[in-house]
Amino acid sequence: MSSAGDSLQRLQELGELVISAIKRGEFPKLEMPDRSTNNIVFNKEKNQFVLGPSQICRDSSNTRHVRSFSQLLWVASFAKTLLESGRTSSLRDLYYSSEAYGVHFKDQAESDRVVSDLECVVGLAREDLGIFPEERSSIFGQVTMRYTVAGYEGREIDLTMSPDGFPIGPALVTAEPVATDAELILAVESGGMFSRLIETGAWRRFGAVLVQLGGQPPRSTRRLVRRLHEALNLPVYIFTDGDPWGMHIAQVMISGSANAAHVDGLTVPTAKWIGVTPADIRKYSLPTEPMSDADLKRLDELARDPRYANPESQRHISEFRELRRKAEQQAFSRFGIDFVVEEYLPDKILDPPDAKRVTKQ
Amino acid sequence: MSSAGDSLQRLQELGELVISAIKRGEFPKLEMPDRSTNNIVFNKEKNQFVLGPSQICRDSSNTRHVRSFSQLLWVASFAKTLLESGRTSSLRDLYYSSEAYGVHFKDQAESDRVVSDLECVVGLAREDLGIFPEERSSIFGQVTMRYTVAGYEGREIDLTMSPDGFPIGPALVTAEPVATDAELILAVESGGMFSRLIETGAWRRFGAVLVQLGGQPPRSTRRLVRRLHEALNLPVYIFTDGDPWGMHIAQVMISGSANAAHVDGLTVPTAKWIGVTPADIRKYSLPTEPMSDADLKRLDELARDPRYANPESQRHISEFRELRRKAEQQAFSRFGIDFVVEEYLPDKILDPPDAKRVTKQ
Numbered sequence: 001m002s003s004a005g006d007s008l009q010r011l012q013e014l015g016e017l018v019i020s021a022i023k024r025g026e027f028p029k030l031e032m033p034d035r036s037t038n039n040i041v042f043n044k045e046k047n048q049f050v051l052g053p054s055q056i057c058r059d060s061s062n063t064r065h066v067r068s069f070s071q072l073l074w075v076a077s078f079a080k081t082l083l084e085s086g087r088t089s090s091l092r093d094l095y096y097s098s099e100a101y102g103v104h105f106k107d108q109a110e111s112d113r114v115v116s117d118l119e120c121v122v123g124l125a126r127e128d129l130g131i132f133p134e135e136r137s138s139i140f141g142q143v144t145m146r147y148t149v150a151g152y153e154g155r156e157i158d159l160t161m162s163p164d165g166f167p168i169g170p171a172l173v174t175a176e177p178v179a180t181d182a183e184l185i186l187a188v189e190s191g192g193m194f195s196r197l198i199e200t201g202a203w204r205r206f207g208a209v210l211v212q213l214g215g216q217p218p219r220s221t222r223r224l225v226r227r228l229h230e231a232l233n234l235p236v237y238i239f240t241d242g243d244p245w246g247m248h249i250a251q252v253m254i255s256g257s258a259n260a261a262h263v264d265g266l267t268v269p270t271a272k273w274i275g276v277t278p279a280d281i282r283k284y285s286l287p288t289e290p291m292s293d294a295d296l297k298r299l300d301e302l303a304r305d306p307r308y309a310n311p312e313s314q315r316h317i318s319e320f321r322e323l324r325r326k327a328e329q330q331a332f333s334r335f336g337i338d339f340v341v342e343e344y345l346p347d348k349i350l351d352p353p354d355a356k357r358v359t360k361q
Numbered sequence: 362m363s364s365a366g367d368s369l370q371r372l373q374e375l376g377e378l379v380i381s382a383i384k385r386g387e388f389p390k391l392e393m394p395d396r397s398t399n400n401i402v403f404n405k406e407k408n409q410f411v412l413g414p415s416q417i418c419r420d421s422s423n424t425r426h427v428r429s430f431s432q433l434l435w436v437a438s439f440a441k442t443l444l445e446s447g448r449t450s451s452l453r454d455l456y457y458s459s460e461a462y463g464v465h466f467k468d469q470a471e472s473d474r475v476v477s478d479l480e481c482v483v484g485l486a487r488e489d490l491g492i493f494p495e496e497r498s499s500i501f502g503q504v505t506m507r508y509t510v511a512g513y514e515g516r517e518i519d520l521t522m523s524p525d526g527f528p529i530g531p532a533l534v535t536a537e538p539v540a541t542d543a544e545l546i547l548a549v550e551s552g553g554m555f556s557r558l559i560e561t562g563a564w565r566r567f568g569a570v571l572v573q574l575g576g577q578p579p580r581s582t583r584r585l586v587r588r589l590h591e592a593l594n595l596p597v598y599i600f601t602d603g604d605p606w607g608m609h610i611a612q613v614m615i616s617g618s619a620n621a622a623h624v625d626g627l628t629v630p631t632a633k634w635i636g637v638t639p640a641d642i643r644k645y646s647l648p649t650e651p652m653s654d655a656d657l658k659r660l661d662e663l664a665r666d667p668r669y670a671n672p673e674s675q676r677h678i679s680e681f682r683e684l685r686r687k688a689e690q691q692a693f694s695r696f697g698i699d700f701v702v703e704e705y706l707p708d709k710i711l712d713p714p715d716a717k718r719v720t721k722q
Binding site: 081086087088089090092093095096097099100132134135136138147149150151152157161162163164165166167168169170171172190191192195196199200201287328330331332333334335336337 | 451461496499508524526529556560562694695696697698
């Protein structure tokens with residue numbers, strides 16, 4: 001996470017680059033990494049997508065570039081205003097705010113793209129620039145965070161204080177992890193599972209910081225998980241539905257996505273998907289539904305995806321293909337509402353049969 | 362809100378009714394209000410939908426009723442287990458849990474329906490029975506709540522402690538409002554607006570408890586708003602997008618829905634929709650989009666809906682029909698990101714030109 005001061009400095013440098021060109025009587029140009037598909041490469045060592053060496057140039061002397069060039073500068077100046085005033089903006093608000101300045105975006109997809117351009121140019125994530133999506137997932141556990149947002153600077157909060165959890169919004173994403181009594185981070189897909197793990201006291205038993213993902217989580221949730229993992233040295237486990245979509249929620253947390261190949265600090269390469277695996281579905285005779293054509297097609301895509309080019313992932317995929325059925329994480333409730341806490345999770349986290357326990361390093 | 366003890370007693374009475382019939386050598390029967398469309402009537406005095414006098418009977422001597430009769434008793438016994446152990450369940454978990462007991466539901470829609478049946482039979486809302494949906498909206502403001510959930514009994518929380526707000530989950534829905542320094546409740550549709558009102562300190566300026574609805578809010582959010590309104594004597598304002606869907610979010614909070622005609626304690630008849638009204642769109646020259654066919658069709662439906670049978674609502678509808686355009690609440694950002702806080706909301710809440718201020722009674 002970059003501090004507001006560092007972010008402001010990067011924006012200032014960008015502005016100076018443009019102004020000095022103008023003062024020299026030149027048309028300003030901006031170089032940035034190329035985010036098009038053919039420059040997104042899979043880095044095997046990092047086990048994640050990164051951008052290749054290709055650069056593109058926004059040249060204000062080219063009339064075809066003038067529009068995107070000025071949009072980019074406006075987003076940079078909007079971000080500067082946000083950071084200077086300690087405010088944040090949603091991507092949607094940013095889109096609407098442009099009208100006040102006579103800057104035109106065709107739709108929000110276009111302004112979102114220009115926000116990504118700015119991320120590339122200044123080498124920061126949009127969250128560092130005060131720009132956040134609307135979606136929120138939640139967190140709960142034995143972690144103390146120190147806020148940095150205006151009005152709350154230096155105030156600390158214990159993330160067990162609210163038994164419904166805390167939304168992962170701008171304040172928590174920019175807060176500093178201060179201390180923890182937890183042993184691990186357990187990210188779960190559904191809100192029902194999140195509530196269950198809180199009210200059964202499972203968080204205490206497993207020493208778990210619980211994160212509710214709610215499907216593919218927003219980038220800010222992935223950033224917070226990564227920061228807690230690094231700052232507090234907590235291993236990360238991911239528990240999702242047993243289907244290709246659930247597997248992929250975990251895989252994106254582990255090795256990132258092509259869309260965010262230009263952003264650092266989102267992945268946890270040592271995170272572990274603990275299920276629901278196809279082997280779990282068989283072992284526990286879970287209630288299942290047949291896979292749809294879309295599910296099977298998705299499995300084919302994952303089989304070819306470089307992020308799944310490891311024996312364990314390929315085994316899961318071929319077992320899913322054989323099974324042709326899927327199960328939600330709630331399916332364990334068939335054995336009673338506490339089964340998942342009493343039996344399944346201890347097997348997976350405390351005493352995994354097929355893997356060494358991921359321990360605090 | 363019914364206490365867990367009261368709820369348990371109602372469930373117990375239901376069980377005794379069934380057992381005593383069996384002991385008398387009779388097939389047990391259960392009477393409940395009829396929830397079918399022709400028994401949902403609009404009560405003009407209450408300005409909301411209620412159930413008419415028609416009753417239906419689940420008769421276990423009728424083989425066509427045996428399935429729904431036993432499903433109902435199973436849901437009742439599941440709820441009893443939840444209440445006795447201080448647990449909650451999502452509607453989805455309840456559906457999956459049925460398998461553990463050999464009780465069969467065709468799909469979750471069927472188990473959701475049986476939960477509604479049980480609400481009718483015992484005259485309680487599902488939240489009183491420990492059963493919650495997955496969705497969460499958020500709350501933030503100068504209110505102190507005292508938790509009643511297991512592990513947190515008696516602990517108090519100040520709802521300004523988390524600058525990202527608090528999720529309205531099982532713990533907060535069952536907590537007791539203890540004290541407030543607030544003057545009013547301001548419910549807003551979007552998460553972006555919710556964040557804006559927190560970080561600009563608008564909550565302090567307007568003395569507002571902020572509630573983020575996120576579209577049509579879950580019933581538990583409406584319950585919490587109603588309880589804060591009653592217990593703390595706070596008037597309620599609702600701020601949504603300027604389109605028929607936004608109007609209807611407000612109207613359901615004001616006068617309820619046909620789906621929940623059998624549940625009390627969800628509506629705030631004196632709540633006020635403050636916009637974005639079609640008049641606001643004109644007055645502030647907001648950026649708009651043309652209404653789709655679905656939007657226009659929805660306006661026709663609302664025009665015929667008894668909940669809109671008042672001059673003010675009809676005026677909004679006919680102005681929307683003339684305008685044929687809609688605006689999101691973020692559209693005010695065209696005048697700068699603080700315009701909504703500096704200009705629009707003071708006009709609407711502190712000094713409404715076209716209506717008396719709703720004051721604390």
